[in-house]
Amino acid sequence: MRTVVVGDLLLDVDVEGEVERLTPYAPVPVLDVVAETKRAGGAGLVATLLARDGHDVALVTALSDDARAADLPPLLGGVALVPGRSPSPTVVKTRIRSREQPIVRIDEGSGTPLPPEVTPEMLAAVAGAELVVVADYGRGLLEQRALRDAIQEAATRVPVVWDPHPKGATPVPGVVVTPNLGEARGFSGLEGSGVPFADEAALRLLADWGCAAVVITMGSRGALLRTSATGLPLVAAAPEVRDADVNGAGDRFASAIAVALGEGLAPKDALQRAVAATAGFLADGGVATLEAAPAVPLPSADRDALAVVERVRAAGGTVVATGGCFDLIHAGHAKTLSAARALGDCLIVLLNSDDSVRRLKGPERPLMPQEDRTDLLSALEVVDGVVVFTEDTPVEAIRRVRPDIWVKGGDYNAEDLPEAAVIKEWGGRAVTVPFFPGRSTTRLAAAIQRVS
Template structure:
């Protein structure tokens, strides 16, 4: 995520997440029980620690206000929070450890330790001071008693008058303070509100009840693959921000990604509706890239601005041994010919990246009256097509430099081209790629479409 560097404070329960990956190829000789041959074990800061990690990776100055046990498991946690400032009181309860056992990226079982009801943790003056100095606050309540502390609650409620406070609640957690933006999921909303049902009508009714009961600045109910519903008032209509489709996502950490992205958007000056749309898109991208699994490796080297999402797709597909396909164009007024060409290109591999001419590039190629739509709008339209997995905007007259950044396996052009007429054809061979053409669909033309629109306008 891009934008100004913010002072983010995360308040909540710090957990230890452990991922054990292995292979299951046999059963025990004495019972039909699968045997897992362990390949790797990875530890991560979980709960509020995951929120802090995500915000730090987004480029913000992050302070984590939490409580730490003095057991052996707690000793692992500070080292997993590299770059995050830790301000912690003492917890008399054991560290909560959540161990996920997986084989071939499929969960087998989760083992929880230390999740019995917790004793009240210590809250120090330093913890209260950290809350008062924030540009934004994310509360990650996992029901361990920290957010029941009266002084800490008062500090968060006072901060909510001046800075965004996003509160991710827990069924066994504390009541959100007034003035916060609260983000329950569907199951939590059902439990908190007492409303029964499913889908958008249920979510809206639950949001209305919670908005009044909690005195919240807004209630955002996350609905999984259906996006999120926002209510800021009992008047008017709710906003439903749709989510892009993610195939077989690992949803672990999705709520933490949503809350952190929402808080950053609000802290950067977005309205509630803008921030919810940003958070939905960010969470979908997080899940599409592999979710929390991406946090154990070095971050992908970013392309400028929104191009980072496209590069993340490329790296993920390439790491899985897939084929990266790319094409380019102005795509000014997308028509049926474009749709057919893009669908044909996508069928050649495992992802399709579109290299899009910038507005200045289009003007140089097409004349001062073009483009008809801004690059931002063209990116949105292309991204909405199911066959397009990412978009990169380039400002040159040819996409050669952008191609070198993406390094596709297959380069696609629509129409009657030969290798000699394509400056990019020789570039693609530098890493063993191939340039191909797909059928051209006559009669479909942006120029003709624009002229027809002008005649009837």
């Protein structure tokens, strides 16, 4: 699928350091620089994310001829650059951080831009696209009539997702727009927050812009989709991601929903995939993942759980894990999980896969597939992550997670458990928590059978 990203190319710089003292002449922190990282920003980040996902990507943009612009092409990886000339300076956004805590952001070149050049090659790239993602960062490129006409024509043939900017151009008709809540307030002229406001703003923008669909992203509350003025909106809830660096979240969302639409998914299904992809991106570390080699693909729940473990461990916290089939979650499970979570700073549940449950419990089990069991556990406030394992025992999964504490509920002698021996390999401990008699999946299933 030939994917074309159209928009403003920026340079993002992260300066990391340590602050341990103030200057002698004013109460100003002194940052001892440890590392500086450069990254393609704006439309460049969208294109880089798509290319990293394995897509054939071209970036249609305007490139300055200053010294900062020379840094950008090498940062684009496998992205084909189709540039016109920009008479304005390259916009540079520098984040100064200490121990991952932002201190200040410094912007350069963000004054009023001059009209950029649009070349025949840029228009041809849009005309040949099978999917278009517009990343407008308010630098004037999307105000150019020839480029707007090309994008509007493309929207009659292929999915076009337009991520608007408060200082940018009005989206052309027929596209899917993806503003966040703050942008929706500015574009619609309405005030409010939360789902009721998002729906009202989506209806306003749908009418004002003639969009194919409006998707308003709501941060930790997920995203709301409107495809028509009639019927009900669809809201996709976002999985909880703690302590995330949200830089680049909007770019990840726009790229993910565009790919889903390009693959033929209905808007409602594309919305849910994009929300999940954005949460996974943030759980993995956000834009920081672009600095590392691509990881071996993992199921999304496993990936999110291991990201939680790394964050807690990096902060010096205690990682707790427990395991089981959790075929029908009952009060005994809830009490055990709560007791386990109280022992540390995160709780990871190691969950038997469907095949593992069948071998342990018989061919009639599990009663619920592992996807549903994972979703139910993940929805519990005391559970920070779920890792599914296929073996008969969780020993290998424990080695992957390396918890500080392994918890079993019941009348076990912890020293007789195979898990107790493996956790000692890195100095961890196996413990038991109180057993709550009378609660079991078998008894609950039998009770349901009697009344069904």
